[in-house]
Amino acid sequence: MGKSVLTFDQLTDKIIADFSWRRKELTLLKNKIPESKNSLQNAMIRATMPLLYAHWEGFVKISLSYYLEFVANKGLKHKELKNQFVALSLQKKLGNLKENSIESKTQIIDFIFDRVDKQSNIPTKNIINTKSNLKYDVLEEILFIMDLKDAHFESQRDLVNDLVDERNHIAHGEHKLVDYPTFIEFFDDIIALMEHLKKQIENSAILESFKKPAPNNGSSQITGLVEKV
Structure with missing residues (x-):
């Protein structure tokens, strides 16, 4: 992954850059899909759905690997x-x-x-394993390892599983069509979930949520959360 992630700024720069290029590529493709139902619309939706899944899985793997490297490099x-x-x-x-x-x-x-x-000597290689089939139970295990589970991810269980199913239908050559409104809903919800993950990582890094709370710690806590980028 290149240069080691040692600082908060390095972490956020890498995650923002990874999220941005994925969102840009997906948005370019989405904007090329005709809104009127026709053969081109069907073909482009079928071509874009697997890529939407690939970017979601890729972002989960890359961004959480950066975060794990950030925590490991603290040497706590x-x-x-x-x-x-x-x-x-x-x-x-x-x-x-x-x-x-x-x-x-x-x-x-x-x-x-x-x-x-x-x-500590936290390993960083091959820890974030999406198993090339990122169902919610796999995501949940990864989020537990990173201590990033929250109610919002749980509320998106069906979205995550449905996206995997649609990707698999297309990858296995099934003639199953997703209509345009359903595709747009998938697109918007997955982009929003990627952004939520990005914010979770940023906030956990700045709040040092990976640390064990000190007993009877009366010191003031950091309250300024990362704003959306």
């Missing part, structure tokens, strides 16, 4: 991170420990507590 101690990121940092070593006895489970607990004060 395990005790400073939320549990999802601790699990990522320790997953390779934890995978070598068996869990089929109290003794071995105790070893796992000891292993974790022994590393609480040590610097």
Whole structure:
């Protein structure tokens, strides 16, 4: 992905650039689709729907990979991170420990507590796995790993699943047509969901939501959220 994502500005620049070119390309194609129903409209909708899905999946993978790299490059101690990121940092070593006895489970607990004060080593390669079929359950797992789940994503479950289904119908050569109003609804909703993800990442980065809240922390919290770009 090129230069390491070390600062908030680098993170937002990369995510905004990725979102912008995707939105521009999709908008150019959408604007070429005739509003009147005809053979060209049908062909262009069938050609654009898989690309709409591809840009959605691509943005999820790229933007969250940037965010993960941003968090990893903080070099925080395990005790400073939320549990999802601790699990990522320790997953390779934890995978070598068996869990089929109290003794071995105790070893796992000891292993974790022994590393609480040590610097994390969060892997960034092949963590954001969209499985080339980004159904909502796959998205939900990714959002959990990144601690970005929220009610809005949950409310878009049907949209995410329907987009995958429509992409698959076309990719498998089925003669299933999406009408123009339905396509426009897909287009607008997916662009909005991409923008929501972008805002979630930006806000989580500036608020340092990846950190474990300090107990009885009386310090003031950052309240200025990122404005839409």
